[in-house]
Amino acid sequence: MKIAVLVKQVPDTATRIALAADGASIQTSGIKWVLNPYDEFAIEEALKLRDAHTGEVVLVSFGPDRVEETIRQGLAMGADRAIWVKEEPSGSAEMDYLGRAQVLVAALAQEAEWDLVLVGKQAVDDDAAQTGPLVAALLNWPQAMVVLGLEVDARARRLKVIRELEGATERVELPMPAVLGAQRGLNVPRYPTLPNIMKAKRKEVRQVALADLGLDAASLADDRRVVVEGYQLPPPRPEPKVLTGDPAEAAAELVQLLHREAQIL
Amino acid sequence: MPKPGDYYDVEALYLPEERQVRDVVRRFVADRVLPNAGRWWQEGTFPMELVPEMARLGCFGPTLPEQYGGAELSPVAYGLMMQELEYGDSGLRSFASVQSSLAMYAIYRWGSEEQRRQWLPRMAAGEVIGCFGLTEPDAGSDPGGMQTRAVRTAEGGWRITGAKRWITNGSVAQVAVVWAKTSGEPADAIRGFVVPTDAPGFSTAMIKTKASMRMSVTSELFLDQVEVPEAARLPGARGLSGPLSCLTQARYGIAWGTIGAARACLDEALAYTGTRMAFGRPIAATQLVQERLVGMVSRLGAMQLTAHRLGQLHQVGALSHQQVSLAKRDHARAALDIAREARELLGGNGITTDYGPMRHAANLETVDTYEGTYEVHTLAVGRDITGHNAF
Numbered sequence: 159m160k161i162a163v164l165v166k167q168v169p170d171t172a173t174r175i176a177l178a179a180d181g182a183s184i185q186t187s188g189i190k191w192v193l194n195p196y197d198e199f200a201i202e203e204a205l206k207l208r209d210a211h212t213g214e215v216v217l218v219s220f221g222p223d224r225v226e227e228t229i230r231q232g233l234a235m236g237a238d239r240a241i242w243v244k245e246e247p248s249g250s251a252e253m254d255y256l257g258r259a260q261v262l263v264a265a266l267a268q269e270a271e272w273d274l275v276l277v278g279k280q281a282v283d284d285d286a287a288q289t290g291p292l293v294a295a296l297l298n299w300p301q302a303m304v305v306l307g308l309e310v311d312a313r314a315r316r317l318k319v320i321r322e323l324e325g326a327t328e329r330v331e332l333p334m335p336a337v338l339g340a341q342r343g344l345n346v347p348r349y350p351t352l353p354n355i356m357k358a359k360r361k362e363v364r365q366v367a368l369a370d371l372g373l374d375a376a377s378l379a380d381d382r383r384v385v386v387e388g389y390q391l392p393p394p395r396p397e398p399k400v401l402t403g404d405p406a407e408a409a410a411e412l413v414q415l416l417h418r419e420a421q422i423l
Numbered sequence: 424m425p426k427p428g429d430y431y432d433v434e435a436l437y438l439p440e441e442r443q444v445r446d447v448v449r450r451f452v453a454d455r456v457l458p459n460a461g462r463w464w465q466e467g468t469f470p471m472e473l474v475p476e477m478a479r480l481g482c483f484g485p486t487l488p489e490q491y492g493g494a495e496l497s498p499v500a501y502g503l504m505m506q507e508l509e510y511g512d513s514g515l516r517s518f519a520s521v522q523s524s525l526a527m528y529a530i531y532r533w534g535s536e537e538q539r540r541q542w543l544p545r546m547a548a549g550e551v552i553g554c555f556g557l558t559e560p561d562a563g564s565d566p567g568g569m570q571t572r573a574v575r576t577a578e579g580g581w582r583i584t585g586a587k588r589w590i591t592n593g594s595v596a597q598v599a600v601v602w603a604k605t606s607g608e609p610a611d612a613i614r615g616f617v618v619p620t621d622a623p624g625f626s627t628a629m630i631k632t633k634a635s636m637r638m639s640v641t642s643e644l645f646l647d648q649v650e651v652p653e654a655a656r657l658p659g660a661r662g663l664s665g666p667l668s669c670l671t672q673a674r675y676g677i678a679w680g681t682i683g684a685a686r687a688c689l690d691e692a693l694a695y696t697g698t699r700m701a702f703g704r705p706i707a708a709t710q711l712v713q714e715r716l717v718g719m720v721s722r723l724g725a726m727q728l729t730a731h732r733l734g735q736l737h738q739v740g741a742l743s744h745q746q747v748s749l750a751k752r753d754h755a756r757a758a759l760d761i762a763r764e765a766r767e768l769l770g771g772n773g774i775t776t777d778y779g780p781m782r783h784a785a786n787l788e789t790v791d792t793y794e795g796t797y798e799v800h801t802l803a804v805g806r807d808i809t810g811h812n813a814f
């Protein structure tokens with residue numbers, strides 16, 4: 159099986175996010191960048207399928223210089239090689255989800271005979287959950303997102319997929335090739351081992367420029383339909399009020415506060 | 424904003440794969456070690472179930488060539504691995520140090536090709552645990568004073584008799600690298616032997632009264648006329664330089680490992696003093712406490728920079744054993760001081776194993792002593808800079 163896994167670099171979830179001056183982007187300095195956690199489930203599933211059916215696992219990523227480290231992390235888990243569409247610093251408008259999906263699909267189109275494209279069900283930076291469905295639509299392939307279980311009948315080229323719904327699961331069947339979005343619980347991603355981290359350094363990461371794909375960043379940005387207007391951080395939690403002094407007085411004051419300020423009495 | 428645990432942003436000097444090695448081991452320690460470290464230490468047991476997991480991760484002999492089961496890690500990556508293991512517990516790092524830098528390195532550096540193939544891949548896989556027997560009841564700082572003897576047998580092999588003491592992993596090892604004097608040769612004819620621990624005449628006893636390094640197995644080895652063939656002798660090792668070269672590798676790992684213990688103590692001290700209230704404010708808001716926290720950050724930063732420089736020198740083959748001595752000496756002592764400070768800052772809670780500092784401080788008493796005491800390394804560097812031997 160020839161499996162592509164689309165991977166994205168995202169800020170570590172423990173990062174404290176600060177907004178940039180324009181209010182419509184975040185400050186990227188001081189961020190610890192990691193592989194999107196849902197992509198780890200996608201890679202693990204791809205590795206298991208490859209090991210069961212032979213074939214290869216190819217990572218595909220679109221991003222600036224810093225993403226190479228994240229790509230190598232996926233290679234250290236055991237992926238065979240990677241295609242890296244290099245994003246140059248734009249300085250101007252950003253493309254939207256559709257634009258980025260077009261880039262990924264153009265990268266996939268450079269090679270033939272993909273059996274599966276796996277993605278994380280969403281990336282934990284913008285939580286948009288758009289890439290999987292958009293890529294499937296552009297490829298005109300069937301898709302299943304929020305995947306909790308997967309069975310592959312390679313001979314019949316059919317997939318049996320268990321999807322997570324709110325409070326239930328759904329079983330669907332679809333033909334290959336298809337796009338699948340991995341959910342937490344699909345598997346337990348392996349730790350990259352120290353030997354594999356070192357071997358990953360020698361694996362092929364093919365760099366592709368947007369121009370090589372017949373695309374250019376400016377027109378993709380111009381064509382965008384979804385525009386981020388601004389970000390707002392959640393309001394800071396108000397300082398807790400601590401009542402001290404005589405218990406009887408404090409209790410009376412508490413009742414007053416619950417009545418006047420909290421308005422729950 | 425500078426991070427307290429890496430104030431000079433030394434991590435920016437590491438290569439991407441070195442950071443990855445660090446992060447993977449860090450995650451392993453957080454998942455598998457930290458939740459139980461206090462209990463294992465109290466019980467005085469080494470968690471043997473971690474051995475296959477550490478092997479799978481690649482923690483044993485990671486700098487060796489792939490053909491022997493190694494990962495060909497750079498010296499910095501190796502140091503970072505040790506650092507993260509010791510963030511968990513010095514005993515865990517000791518296990519990896521002895522397996523990798525003492526037992527496996529001795530066989531790799533001084534062994535025949537046959538010995539390497541016989542032992543190293545299985546040791547990398549964690550199927551064979553090794554120990555390293557140099558110290559004796561009456562010879563520690565002065566290993567040249569060892570009493571253990573190896574005598575030629577009529578069949579051309581060796582018969583070894585003697586006792587080794589303070590041997591990490593001694594009672595759980597399948598193989599021991601034993602250093603002994605051969606008789607009938609000059610007195611300093613120290614040779615190394617690879618001895619299977621199930622050989623007749625070989626026995627061990629665990630030292631159970633330790634108040635330090637309780638998660639690590641420390642033993643006495645008794646060799647009562649243990650017979651081994653000539654093929655068990657490490658052909659490359661002649662004289663004290665044999666064992667000392669291994670110690671240089673292990674001490675390099677200690678110079679890094681101690682950073683982990685120190686950082687663990689700093690992390691706990693910062694968290695604790697930030698929330699512990701006294702006199703109506705967090706104790707971290709007092710000048711005396713800040714002065715101590717800053718002192719910890721300052722010494723930790725210096726250790727990190729020094730260790731990275733050692734790694735660079737090691738990488739290009741320019742690291743002297745005296746440089747390693749100085750860093751081992753200073754880092755063990757600095758980590759011990761930091762752990763004691765953290766212990767105090769945690770007040771009464773600080774004396775329990777519910778928190779790390781007391782355990783780390785107790786462990787670091789050993790780290791300050793083993794692999795050459797503070798004084799021994801002082802004398803090694805003193806001799807180097809003055810030309811006078813003051814041992």
Ligand SMILES: Cc1cc2nc3c(=O)[nH]c(=O)nc-3n(C[C@H](O)[C@H](O)[C@H](O)COP(=O)(O)OP(=O)(O)OC[C@H]3O[C@@H](n4cnc5c(N)ncnc54)[C@H](O)[C@@H]3O)c2cc1C
Nearest residue numbers: 555556557558563564589590591789793794795796798814
């Ligand atoms: C937990 C643990 C694990 C160990 N694991 C191993 C192992 O796996 N393999 C192994 O071979 N050994 C091991 N050791 C032994 C360790 O390396 C020795 O304990 C250490 O080298 C000190 O030797 P000693 O205990 O005999 O002390 P001594 O040599 O008797 O030293 C006692 C004191 O005298 C000081 N001293 C000695 N000579 C001088 C001098 N010339 N000038 C000034 N001061 C001096 C020392 O600094 C020290 O303070 C381990 C020890 C411990 C505690």
